[in-house]
Amino acid sequence: MSRPTMLQHLTLLWDCPLVIVVIFISGIGGTFQYGFGISSMTSPSAYIKELVNQTCIQRYDVYLRDWQVSLIWSFTVSIFCIGGLLGSLLAAPCLSTIGRRKCLLFNNLVAMVGAVLMLLSQRAMSFEMIMAGRFLYGVNAGISLCAHSLYTVECTPKILQGVVGVTIATFISMGKFVGQLLGLSELLGTEDRWPWLLGFSGFAALFQLVSLSFLPESPKFLLLNQGDQRACEKALTRLWGNKDHSVEVEEMLEEKVTLQNTRSRSVMELFRERSIRWQLITIIVTFLSLQLSGLNAVYFYSQEVFRAAGIHEDQLRYATLGTGMCETLSSLVCFVIIERAGKKVLVFAGFMAMTVALVLLTITLYLQHYIPWTSYCSMALIFIFLFSYSIGPAGVLAPLPGVIFTQAFKASAFTVGFAINWIGMFIVGMLFPILVENLDSFSFVIFLLVCLTTGLYVYFNVPEMKNKSALEIAVDFDRMHSKSGRWKGKKKDELPPNVCTTSQTKF
CATH class of the missing domain: 1.20.1250.20 (MFS general substrate transporter like domains)
Structure with missing residues (x-):
């Protein structure tokens, strides 16, 4: 039996329109956030350093030296990684207990809180709020990297999983590109608009929070983790179309028997x-x-x-x-x-x-x-x-x-x-x-x-x-x-x- 060509893969994917929706919605609030978090801090770096100086002058009447500002700036950037590491460690128990979709849904709330802190940081004259927001963005990105990857692959027919898995990295690249694009001075990379640049992740999270609510849970999670075969079959029908999915369900049931203990x-x-x-x-x-x-x-x-x-x-x-x-x-x-x-x-x-x-x-x-x-x-x-x-x-x-x-x-x-x-x-x-x-x-x-x-x-x-x-x-x-x-x-x-x-x- 010949292996399907790329055109056949795309045709099969086009026959599952809800899977395309899953790819896009899970990606925007998933690995896109990781890529955006990496690139979005480059453009406003000078403005944030100036905010650090102004905050210390206004609050403590202290003029920071260049190396002190650089140290605070480095910590502000690096705390994203600390939050990401924490998010990654939290991902496994969350994914196994509440499911892939709910994990993504609740994770959006973390990003939205971080976005509020970013948006208010300049008005409040508080660089600490940027640090806190970056940490929450890191937690969100750490969870979404795991949850998005798992949810997307498990919602995709077996024959398309290799192709669809690439979109996980595609959304990371898209996040980096959008961060660079919005950071241009013609858009949000200005002295008065940079908080909106840093708060953009909150809008992406809000979009996923609203739209993902209408999508089904991962069929594999429903059957193998929750033991709900009826819900699994219903999810398969919604995702892959109104056709016979008995072969896929049988494969999952065989796996369930193998892994029942x-x-x-x-x-x-x-x-x-x-x-x-x-x-x-x-x-x-x-x-x-x-x-x-x-x-x-x-x-x-x-x-x-x-x-x-x-x-x-x-x-x-x-x-x-x-x-x-x-x-x-x-x-x-x-x-x-x-x-x-x-x-x-x-x-x-x-x-x-x-x-x-x-x-x-x-x-x-x-x-x-x-x-x-x-x-x-x-x-x-x-x-x-x-x-x-x-x-x-x-x-x-x-x-x-x-x-x-x-x-x-x-x-x-x-x-x-x-x-x-x-x-x-x-x-x-x-x-x-x-x-x-x-x-x-x-x-x-x-x-x-x-x-x-x-x-x-x-x-x-x-x-x-x-x-x-x-x-x-x-x-x-x-x-x-x-x-x-x-x-x-x-x-x-x-x-x-x-x-x-x-x-x-x-x-």
């Missing part, structure tokens, strides 16, 4: 379960590399490169906006080719291409002080790096825990993956300025080593996941890493109960 596992139980050790290591390595791959360094150097290439100072913001557009469009390319190329191939090729781009970028950045035209090469390499990042690792890795883990471990796996992502972001945020000060453009050497190591890890330690169930992926992991190769040549019904319990699920 298996409750949702905690993060600690995930770490203690030896049969999925390599899946867990894969999540840790790949998610950490998303932050340590040098993406922030590339964005940091982009303005310097564009300036050296002769772009006028007033036009730099538009050139930077182009990097956000590149990342967004690249994720759409991943959407088109993922089923044809395969997840492992895209991740490996992406990290290898990023490694080569960083090697060449290090060389051209060093040479541009001596050979002016190399700045144009640096500019091209920045876009090549962003393209490689978005088309490979960023597009594939976000939904990965839902692909290689079963229902019992999914929520905890997403929590671990995104918690590591937040820790990596915090590390980069704190150490990157020190690296730049001491190593300058040679700081890319550290990041290219991360990309190279991760690419080689994926090539030698991760099986291909295209068109495979989690059970088949688990067996492939075992074949690659078991000295005895005890499952080699074994069929699904010949596997022992503990392997089925850990790994059996359909995608």
